Amino acid sequence: MALRRNRGPQRPVQAFSAADCRAGTAPTAIRIRVEHVSWSRPATCDGEPWYPVIGTEINSSGEETRRITILVRGRLLSLLVGNVGRWRP
Helix, strand or coil, rough: CCCCCCCCCCEEEEEEHHHHCCCCCCCCEEEEEEEEEEECCEEEEEEEEEEEEEEEEEEECCCCEEEEEEEHHHHHHHCECCCCCCCCC
């Protein structure tokens, strides 16, 4: 039996509406387990900062479907845990 690497606790799944993310062919909403936010690389859209987010897309039955990179409206990311485990202000 092969050992699997311990990736730590699972991050919560976040849901973003199509108006709050840019994912190429955006569905009406996207559910993603956020793994990394590039806080140092914001883009400006609609007069506010948007950040690249890397994560795993989760389908309606809770299964992981694919790794995805999207742009998310910055004000929605302020309550997510930062990359070092601290809450980002």
